[in-house]
Amino acid sequence: MAVVRKNISQNADVRDQYIQGVQLLKNEASGRKTNEFGIPGAARSVSTYDLFVIWHVTAMMLETPPGNPAGRNSAHRGPVFAPWHRVMLMLFEQNLQRLLNDANFGLPYWDWAEDGDLPPQQQSAAAIWGADCMGGQGNPVTTGPFAFSQSDPSAFRVRISTNISGELRSVNRGLRRAFGVSADALPRTAHVTHALALSPYDSPDWDADTNSFRNRIEGWMNDEGVSATWLHNLVHVWVGGEMLLGSSPNDPVFFLNHCNIDRLWESWMTRNGRVYVPDMTAGADLKGHRIDDPINSPLGRSATPRETLDVSEIYEYDALP
Numbered sequence: 001m002a003v004v005r006k007n008i009s010q011n012a013d014v015r016d017q018y019i020q021g022v023q024l025l026k027n028e029a030s031g032r033k034t035n036e037f038g039i040p041g042a043a044r045s046v047s048t049y050d051l052f053v054i055w056h057v058t059a060m061m062l063e064t065p066p067g068n069p070a071g072r073n074s075a076h077r078g079p080v081f082a083p084w085h086r087v088m089l090m091l092f093e094q095n096l097q098r099l100l101n102d103a104n105f106g107l108p109y110w111d112w113a114e115d116g117d118l119p120p121q122q123q124s125a126a127a128i129w130g131a132d133c134m135g136g137q138g139n140p141v142t143t144g145p146f147a148f149s150q151s152d153p154s155a156f157r158v159r160i161s162t163n164i165s166g167e168l169r170s171v172n173r174g175l176r177r178a179f180g181v182s183a184d185a186l187p188r189t190a191h192v193t194h195a196l197a198l199s200p201y202d203s204p205d206w207d208a209d210t211n212s213f214r215n216r217i218e219g220w221m222n223d224e225g226v227s228a229t230w231l232h233n234l235v236h237v238w239v240g241g242e243m244l245l246g247s248s249p250n251d252p253v254f255f256l257n258h259c260n261i262d263r264l265w266e267s268w269m270t271r272n273g274r275v276y277v278p279d280m281t282a283g284a285d286l287k288g289h290r291i292d293d294p295i296n297s298p299l300g301r302s303a304t305p306r307e308t309l310d311v312s313e314i315y316e317y318d319a320l321p
């Protein structure tokens with residue numbers, strides 16, 4: 001039976017389970033060590049949670065094809081953006097179900113457009129940033145379940161980050177957020193509505209300059225079809241801190257943002273059909289973004305975009321926009 005993914009701001013039980021699950025995942029040794037991923041310094045144990053951080057950084061560093069001027073990588077700036085993150089979220093959800101010992105747990109989403117409809121100066125006071133939810137901002141964050149504690153090594157710590165070149169590095173510090181510093185306000189409901197009306201899913205040149213649904217939700221294009229920080233990207237930039245980096249899954253809010261993006265994609269497919277482009281007739285320079293190309297993960301078997309188009313037996317959303 002499909003699990004139901006719910007709005008974190010409206011479901012305290014799911015919210016509490018999510019927090020507990022993240023903490024369990026963060027403290028579970030994956031059996032892998034930092035040196036296996038080419039991270040310099042003494043070999044350290046990598047938590048299961050941090051495997052998702054490493055996976056995301058590695059995917060960002062893998063340009064598809066190598067050296068392409070559009071900066072397309074194996075998870076972003078191209079069609080595979082939505083399926084790639086769907087695979088990541090499904091594996092994250094499975095791991096949370098396992099550690100929570102609850103097969104009915106569904107990953108919650110953050111409907112950030114609800115907060116984006118508030119005046120900008122009120123957005124950082126929204127329920128999601130309460131001490132009983134994701135906690136607030138700071139360097140380090142000092143409130144909520146992921147607050148930094150100097151004296152308690154089992155409290156939430158960022159252990160894997162990136163250097164200025166985007167390469168993986170070992171660190172040991174608190175979580176960082178800076179709301180509204182790099183962008184004034186979150187996306188609004190009207191922006192979501194406009195994005196959902198767009199088709200096709202994606203189009204040539206399959207990059208950050210195309211005015212397609214995928215590129216709009218990923219957030220390289222604004223409502224006027226102009227290059228801008230928008231929707232998914234805007235949420236990353238507004239939250240700031242960890243969320244600005246390739247290691248952005250370090251902030252548990254990453255998964256709530258992506259779950260909402262996945263929800264928008266699901267909504268789009270209920271209107272436009274479970275269709276995806278490009279197919280396998282596309283050239284080898286789109287390898288990694290075509291419908292039957294594998295999406296590889298260090299956490300499970302690979303999946304293809306085609307396999308992600310209908311997941312209705314695995315999960316559904318309590319409400320679609």
Ligand SMILES: [Cu+2]
Pocket residue numbers: 056075076085
């Ligand atoms: Cu990503």
